Amino acid sequence: MQGANKQADEEITNETIKIIRKYKRFKTPLLMILEDLQEKFSFIPQESMFLISSQLNIPLTRVYSVVTFYNELKTKKRGKHLIRLCLGTACYVKKNYDNLDLIRSLLNIEPGETTSDGLITLETVNCFGACSLAPVMEVDGVLVSKINNEIIRKVVEELRNKG
Amino acid sequence: MITISVGLASCGISAGALDVYEEFKKQIKNKEGFLLKRVGCIGFCYQEPIVEVKKDDCATLILSKVKPEDVLSIIDSIINDKQHSKIFACRNDGKRIFDVKEINEHEFYSSQTKIVSEFCGIIDPEDINDYIKIGGYSAFKKALSMKPEEIISEVKNSGLRGRGGAGFLTGLKWEFLSKSKDKIKYLICNFDEGDPGAFMNRVLVESNPHLLIEGILISSYALKVKKAFIYTRIEYPLAVKRLKIALKQAKKKGLLGKNILGTNFSVDIELRLGAGAFVCGEETALIRSIEGLPGRPRPRPPYPAEKGLWKKPTNINNVETLATIPIIINKGSNWYKSIGSKNSSGTKIFSLSGDAERTGYIEIPFGTKLSTIIRIAGIEEYDFKALQLGGPSGGFLSKDNFDLELDYDSVKNVDAIIGSGSMVLLNKEKDIVKQVYYGMKFIVSESCGQCVPCREGTMRMLEILEKIVNQQADFNDLTNLNILARTIKQTSLCGLGQTAPNLVLSSIKKFFSDYEEKIKDEQKRFYYYINEEKCTGCHICFEVCPKKAISGKPREIHNINQDLCIRCGMCYNSCPIKSIEKKNIK
Numbered sequence: 001m002q003g004a005n006k007q008a009d010e011e012i013t014n015e016t017i018k019i020i021r022k023y024k025r026f027k028t029p030l031l032m033i034l035e036d037l038q039e040k041f042s043f044i045p046q047e048s049m050f051l052i053s054s055q056l057n058i059p060l061t062r063v064y065s066v067v068t069f070y071n072e073l074k075t076k077k078r079g080k081h082l083i084r085l086c087l088g089t090a091c092y093v094k095k096n097y098d099n100l101d102l103i104r105s106l107l108n109i110e111p112g113e114t115t116s117d118g119l120i121t122l123e124t125v126n127c128f129g130a131c132s133l134a135p136v137m138e139v140d141g142v143l144v145s146k147i148n149n150e151i152i153r154k155v156v157e158e159l160r161n162k163g
Numbered sequence: 164m165i166t167i168s169v170g171l172a173s174c175g176i177s178a179g180a181l182d183v184y185e186e187f188k189k190q191i192k193n194k195e196g197f198l199l200k201r202v203g204c205i206g207f208c209y210q211e212p213i214v215e216v217k218k219d220d221c222a223t224l225i226l227s228k229v230k231p232e233d234v235l236s237i238i239d240s241i242i243n244d245k246q247h248s249k250i251f252a253c254r255n256d257g258k259r260i261f262d263v264k265e266i267n268e269h270e271f272y273s274s275q276t277k278i279v280s281e282f283c284g285i286i287d288p289e290d291i292n293d294y295i296k297i298g299g300y301s302a303f304k305k306a307l308s309m310k311p312e313e314i315i316s317e318v319k320n321s322g323l324r325g326r327g328g329a330g331f332l333t334g335l336k337w338e339f340l341s342k343s344k345d346k347i348k349y350l351i352c353n354f355d356e357g358d359p360g361a362f363m364n365r366v367l368v369e370s371n372p373h374l375l376i377e378g379i380l381i382s383s384y385a386l387k388v389k390k391a392f393i394y395t396r397i398e399y400p401l402a403v404k405r406l407k408i409a410l411k412q413a414k415k416k417g418l419l420g421k422n423i424l425g426t427n428f429s430v431d432i433e434l435r436l437g438a439g440a441f442v443c444g445e446e447t448a449l450i451r452s453i454e455g456l457p458g459r460p461r462p463r464p465p466y467p468a469e470k471g472l473w474k475k476p477t478n479i480n481n482v483e484t485l486a487t488i489p490i491i492i493n494k495g496s497n498w499y500k501s502i503g504s505k506n507s508s509g510t511k512i513f514s515l516s517g518d519a520e521r522t523g524y525i526e527i528p529f530g531t532k533l534s535t536i537i538r539i540a541g542i543e544e545y546d547f548k549a550l551q552l553g554g555p556s557g558g559f560l561s562k563d564n565f566d567l568e569l570d571y572d573s574v575k576n577v578d579a580i581i582g583s584g585s586m587v588l589l590n591k592e593k594d595i596v597k598q599v600y601y602g603m604k605f606i607v608s609e610s611c612g613q614c615v616p617c618r619e620g621t622m623r624m625l626e627i628l629e630k631i632v633n634q635q636a637d638f639n640d641l642t643n644l645n646i647l648a649r650t651i652k653q654t655s656l657c658g659l660g661q662t663a664p665n666l667v668l669s670s671i672k673k674f675f676s677d678y679e680e681k682i683k684d685e686q687k688r689f690y691y692y693i694n695e696e697k698c699t700g701c702h703i704c705f706e707v708c709p710k711k712a713i714s715g716k717p718r719e720i721h722n723i724n725q726d727l728c729i730r731c732g733m734c735y736n737s738c739p740i741k742s743i744e745k746k747n748i749k
Binding site for chain 2: 026027028029030031032034035038058062065066069070071072073087088089090091092093094125126127128129130131132133134136141142143144145146
């Protein structure tokens with residue numbers, strides 16, 4: 001178990017250094033680095049923050065304040081699959097809150113949480129800009145439009161079957 | 164030759180256009196004379212997936228709601244010139260084979276003036292040659308033969324106003340920057356379209372990214388900027404992808420980088436991504452975000468034109484503003500000025516969503532009447548309740564504004580803003596207070612927390628709104644809400660806070676009955692009465708009652724006249740022995 005942890009730590013360190021190097025020629029690249037890390041790990045590992053702080057010579061508090069300021073940067077690891085429900089104005093008008101309730105009850109979690117088996121994370125987003133096809137949600141990066149109870153049930157079932 | 168164009172912007176893709184594209188690819192693989200093309204969005208989002216077919220010199224056919232299983236029959240009908248049930252319009256660019264409505268006659272299209280979005284959904288957004296074929300980058304070449312001052316005065320003369328929300332004159336903004344003597348200056352394209360309900364910038368970039376790049380090139384030349392940034396959203400992966408491709412292609416063609424097209428002019432464009440913070444659309448917050456800081460606005464002055472990115476003079480323009488520049492250079496400022504209304508020239512792209520039959524984006528000249536927009540959206544007048552303009556920091560337009568000719572100034576006069584251009588339609592079943600409550604929830608979650616009026620004030624407004632929605636509020640709460648809203652508007656640090664109360668103020672003015680209903684309901688649901696067994700006749704209730712609804716002499720049992728009582732609860736709260744009781748009706 002500890003061996004596996006060590007390996008994971010090493011990967012984080014290596015990736016972080018790689019990403020920091022990638023943005024070497026950019027001025028104030030902090031946000032770019034964090035976005036790349038987020039994409040890679042689906043969250044910002046603590047070790048990365050330490051590394052960025054020392055490599056870029058930025059106080060750790062500032063790195064942390066940036067991570068917590070932006071909605072798209074997470075400090076907790078996401079589940080294997082990700083459902084993001086849009087709660088923008090148009091989706092609100094098209095009753096996406098009812099859809100949110102359904103997903104909450106299906107998964108038995110609140111927005112921002114992951115199912116206990118670590119399979120699905122539920123998040124809400126302010127707007128995907130797909131308002132003309134509201135209500136929408138994003139499943140593992142793919143936008144699903146004009147969603148209803150049936151589609152949601154199907155999506156959740158598919159994700160569970162996929163494992 | 165048969166050209167098949169599949170609309171592959173985010174809207175089309177989410178409706179299943181990728182599957183349609185793949186199916187066409189599979190079916191025409193072994194057929195001669197077919198060309199499959201990837202295009203953006205023509206605006207009819209509600210009809211997605213949309214496929215356009217152009218055969219030889221025939222009129223282009225537009226097919227809607229195409230499914231992969233339709234592909235075979237579509238190919239068959241094209242080859243044999245047969246009608247197909249999915250054909251819903253055609254273009255006026257060739258001979259017509261069958262009797263189909265021309266797209267310009269369609270209600271959704273007929274009132275539009277497509278200038279900026281003219282080639283959206285027609286050209287391949289991932290191919291620079293397609294853009295050059297329709298005259299792309301000719302404006303930039305023309306600009307290079309002009310003096311920077313000439314370009315600025317041309318833009319100034321055009322009357323173009325910033326499309327990001329505030330509507331400040333672009334030419335004037337440019338003049339501020341051009342006056343600066345600093346050698347290092349920056350240009351930032353604000354593509355942080357975080358306003359829920361707005362998607363016109365996304366569609367524009369996904370459908371025609373080179374137009375934006377050409378606009379940035381011309382602006383950089385005019386402003387003598389050597390480094391430009393495009394600040395966009397991480398939530399727009401397709402737009403980011405297409406921008407990256409477009410930048411790469413432009414560089415390869417020598418349109419970007421050092422000594423562009425053999426001149427002394429050099430500029431580099433860099434892409435920066437926001438990470439999900441609405442407030443970063445505010446220019447000083449955006450600058451801080453690029454600087455690697457939390458996106459919290461700072462007080463102005465100094466304005467970015469003096470001290471912007473990395474303390475250097477910086478000019479920030481919206482996507483649509485910059486995308487309009489090539490058109491002004493090509494066709495002249497006088498031509499541009501002839502479109503639109505007196506103080507708001509040109510056209511604006513709006514995104515239509517909500518309770519409408521027809522949703523999508525539209526480009527209309529300023530001065531278009533609200534009733535026209537309602538017609539475009541396909542919502543019946545009797546069913547229409549309100550149009551939320553400008554997102555959560557915008558305002559409402561109601562039936563009373565049907566004849567209003569929309570432009571920056573006229574909309575301001577009726578307590579709304581053009582804003583970024585999002586239009587969310589609400590039908591008569593929608594509750595305005597709930598809509599405002601929802602909008603405030605968004606503002607509270609997006610307030611950066613830096614200044615007190617916005618951080619605390621919006622939270623308090625939300626609390627009062629919640630009380631009203633739950634029918635627990637009285638008129639005092641409404642008064643407080645009104646005062647609070649005005650105070651926040653006057654005292655907040657940045658645009659987010661200053662516009663946060665807009666929905667509240669505009670809805671109280673235009674839809675007071677929605678508020679009143681809830682408050683009255685609350686007051687009708689119960690009544691107060693005096694328990695005769697407990698009353699000692701202390702007379703306090705008689706004295707506090709503002710409506711003189713209580714009768715009775717000291718040391719005698721008192722009584723409440725229900726017709727006069729407004730259920731304010733003052734007697735209830737002041738009775739020392741709690742002899743006044745509350746009873747629910749039913």
